[in-house]
Amino acid sequence: MPNEDFGKLITRKLDVNSDAFLNLKSKHIVTNTDIAPIVDMLAVKYRTKKAFLNDFTSLHMVVVTLRCNSDCQYCQVTREEKNSKQCDMTIRTAKKIVDLIFKSPSSNIKIEFQGGEPILNYSIVKYIVKYAKKLNKKYKKQLEFVICTNLTLSDKAIFRFFKKHNVYISTSLDGPKELHDKNRILQDGKGSYDIVINRINEARSVMGEDGVDALMTTTNLSLKYSKEIVDEYIKRGFHGIFIRALNPYGFAKKREKEVGYSTDEFIKFYKEVLMYIIDLNIKRTFFMEYYATLFLTRILTPFSTGFVDLQSPTGAGIQGVIYNYDGNVYVADEGRMLAAMGDKRFLMGNVYKSTYKELFCSNMMIDLIKNSCLECLPMCSYCAFQTYCGADPVRNYSTQGDIIGYRPTSEVCKKNKAIIQFLMGLIEENNDEIMDVFWSWINRSKRNKREVCIETN
Amino acid sequence: MKQISGIAVNIHKKILGKVARKPLNRFLRSGSDEIRVIARGYPVLITSNEFNPEKHKRISDIPIVHSVKDITELKEGNVVLIEPSGGINILYEKESIQNTIMVTEKCNCACIMCPQEIKKEDDSKTEFNLKLISLMNKSTKFLALTGGEPTLVGDDLFRLLMACKENLPNTPLIILTNGILFSNFEYAKKLVLLQNQDLTIAIPLYADIDNMHDYIIQTKGFHKTIQGIYNLALLKQKIEIRVVITNVNYRRLPSLAEFIYHNFPFVVHIAFMGMETRALAEKNIDLVWIDPYDYMPYLKRAVNYLDRAMMDVSIYNQQLCVLPKDLWPYSRKSISSWKNIYLEECQSCLAKDKCGGLFSSSEYKHSLHIKRM
Numbered sequence: 001m002p003n004e005d006f007g008k009l010i011t012r013k014l015d016v017n018s019d020a021f022l023n024l025k026s027k028h029i030v031t032n033t034d035i036a037p038i039v040d041m042l043a044v045k046y047r048t049k050k051a052f053l054n055d056f057t058s059l060h061m062v063v064v065t066l067r068c069n070s071d072c073q074y075c076q077v078t079r080e081e082k083n084s085k086q087c088d089m090t091i092r093t094a095k096k097i098v099d100l101i102f103k104s105p106s107s108n109i110k111i112e113f114q115g116g117e118p119i120l121n122y123s124i125v126k127y128i129v130k131y132a133k134k135l136n137k138k139y140k141k142q143l144e145f146v147i148c149t150n151l152t153l154s155d156k157a158i159f160r161f162f163k164k165h166n167v168y169i170s171t172s173l174d175g176p177k178e179l180h181d182k183n184r185i186l187q188d189g190k191g192s193y194d195i196v197i198n199r200i201n202e203a204r205s206v207m208g209e210d211g212v213d214a215l216m217t218t219t220n221l222s223l224k225y226s227k228e229i230v231d232e233y234i235k236r237g238f239h240g241i242f243i244r245a246l247n248p249y250g251f252a253k254k255r256e257k258e259v260g261y262s263t264d265e266f267i268k269f270y271k272e273v274l275m276y277i278i279d280l281n282i283k284r285t286f287f288m289e290y291y292a293t294l295f296l297t298r299i300l301t302p303f304s305t306g307f308v309d310l311q312s313p314t315g316a317g318i319q320g321v322i323y324n325y326d327g328n329v330y331v332a333d334e335g336r337m338l339a340a341m342g343d344k345r346f347l348m349g350n351v352y353k354s355t356y357k358e359l360f361c362s363n364m365m366i367d368l369i370k371n372s373c374l375e376c377l378p379m380c381s382y383c384a385f386q387t388y389c390g391a392d393p394v395r396n397y398s399t400q401g402d403i404i405g406y407r408p409t410s411e412v413c414k415k416n417k418a419i420i421q422f423l424m425g426l427i428e429e430n431n432d433e434i435m436d437v438f439w440s441w442i443n444r445s446k447r448n449k450r451e452v453c454i455e456t457n
Numbered sequence: 458m459k460q461i462s463g464i465a466v467n468i469h470k471k472i473l474g475k476v477a478r479k480p481l482n483r484f485l486r487s488g489s490d491e492i493r494v495i496a497r498g499y500p501v502l503i504t505s506n507e508f509n510p511e512k513h514k515r516i517s518d519i520p521i522v523h524s525v526k527d528i529t530e531l532k533e534g535n536v537v538l539i540e541p542s543g544g545i546n547i548l549y550e551k552e553s554i555q556n557t558i559m560v561t562e563k564c565n566c567a568c569i570m571c572p573q574e575i576k577k578e579d580d581s582k583t584e585f586n587l588k589l590i591s592l593m594n595k596s597t598k599f600l601a602l603t604g605g606e607p608t609l610v611g612d613d614l615f616r617l618l619m620a621c622k623e624n625l626p627n628t629p630l631i632i633l634t635n636g637i638l639f640s641n642f643e644y645a646k647k648l649v650l651l652q653n654q655d656l657t658i659a660i661p662l663y664a665d666i667d668n669m670h671d672y673i674i675q676t677k678g679f680h681k682t683i684q685g686i687y688n689l690a691l692l693k694q695k696i697e698i699r700v701v702i703t704n705v706n707y708r709r710l711p712s713l714a715e716f717i718y719h720n721f722p723f724v725v726h727i728a729f730m731g732m733e734t735r736a737l738a739e740k741n742i743d744l745v746w747i748d749p750y751d752y753m754p755y756l757k758r759a760v761n762y763l764d765r766a767m768m769d770v771s772i773y774n775q776q777l778c779v780l781p782k783d784l785w786p787y788s789r790k791s792i793s794s795w796k797n798i799y800l801e802e803c804q805s806c807l808a809k810d811k812c813g814g815l816f817s818s819s820e821y822k823h824s825l826h827i828k829r830m
Contacts (some may be wrong), residue, residue: 026713
């Protein structure tokens, strides 16, 4: 809106028949006629944007072992040596967890295996898949499995099991060999690129093209490889990438000097990658950037998006929850990291000792949800990007000392604001080619929940 | 609707009936008993031949329309309304995809571009319409319930829908309504309880701004229509939105498209429609008319926006020579055949087969940019 019109608007001198006024009125920002029916329409739009709250916890992450055979430069996870079996989940604990998962009121349940390297405790993975499917005969929920694995310990028999039970693979690929091998090192000191690529191909040959997806983590080494990383993903047959910044937890925090970078450096890198990807799309290679797609969906559609790490109120606990190998339940993986370092602030309880109600309706949970609504958080409450953003109380706590946090020094806030602003600039340009690309991403996105929440009056 | 006529004999009131074609040509030869029997089985005898009461004494007492010129228009299974004046109105064509039922001629709006004469009072047509539905063939491909405003007959609308459910269980139905009365949730609920077959409710929305829409419909209805849309959506009904483009609203088409997507993303179809310049539209022509060529940039932005957002969108009542080529895929042949014309200019046009042509009312008022391709 031009400054001149804005000045007229706030001094109530804007002509109510001007396009400027009508455009604001159309979006329910101003009105000069009935107010009550407009409040009703806004209520529908608002409920629709918050539809992610209707389901309650649907993402259930299960850490089946802390053991790992990798020694990645940036690993945030507390991990144990390959042979310390006391860090494996037992069948008894696994059963308790699955029983609890099915107490969730959500009609969609996604069980995500994490570690350590979950294949090091493969028998429990198999047990959980089979037991969950057995229970689901009674509960009839939409049940999905994902396993986050470095793939180095998998073989065809494992892939066949995954195919049979619809377990999707989420592996890690940081970019071309020279980069990946520096970031992702096995415990024997060798890089993992060759073996990962082989296994991706093998997994696809058994499970089909869409059976495997990959995640990348940005280290300071990645900053020079913006194009090469994307090219590597396209070469390996992936349809998208999530340009992910490092998490300042666990080991990554300790090794910050070796792998870290400033938020400004990351933002610059992110924009470079994004523009490269947009250009590829314009030249007819369909390829998405998932983080941009998340924001674009929030900006351009009326729908709610299911992204646990950036919701208002937070998705921690009420959209996603993580079960540790010992049956401890945390609101998020980062909460588990903090506990490993001695701070049990985000421990919800334990599957042996706590009831469902004690886990999900505790004072800690209520406090967390209450203090993670952007609509009433300091500085977020009047931020122009509030509708598109979300709260990360666990990150606030770990980096700034309390769950509410302090925005002027928040790196997450800085990063998200820069990315949203960048996307807004591209949308404002309204270049047909770029908008076609953006909408092609939105329409392909699985996070997009086309549900409109109307109530009778 | 299509109308033909002949000379009526022994017809004293309107008669509704289904056409059955029999080889009756022989009946002129002599008044044979056989013919008399066939003719007597039916409410009316329609013939292209001349009837002479002196010559055809044996059937001189039965209702007849004779000397009908376009008798080939009467196909087996058509339903016709015959008037004492000899007029034969074809109310229903078995093979057509454009059959409609006029539920009532009353309306609670008076849209400035309405192509129909709206009556303030109207005798109930429900019994007549129930009979009409009962005469329709089970294989009917499509049926629209229209008006006036169909919901003004109240619960009679549900009697009609119930009759459709019984007699035409496989026919997709569409109700053309302004949606205002569906703002009453209880009324909307009754519609759903009928559990009709494939039913679409097509509702006009002319602007994203309440007073602009209300000016066009000449009453305060915008928010009631919206409440009606919400109620029907809550009840999981298939809703279509129809936008007639006039000089009053064309500048807001792109904003209206955004408004529809952000408030009603659940609608199954959006149709942008060219005007039919009859009745009120003709009376208000200076107010409502804009050359479609001049609103194309706005229409294009609206259509492209909705298409990008995966909304199903169509353009009705436009000629291909006026539409930019990239909008052709959205254009539908939407004008009912009985009032569909092509201009002289169109006759040698290479795109004529693909083009929906014009309303007969557009013969003198149409885009200045119509040209042969």
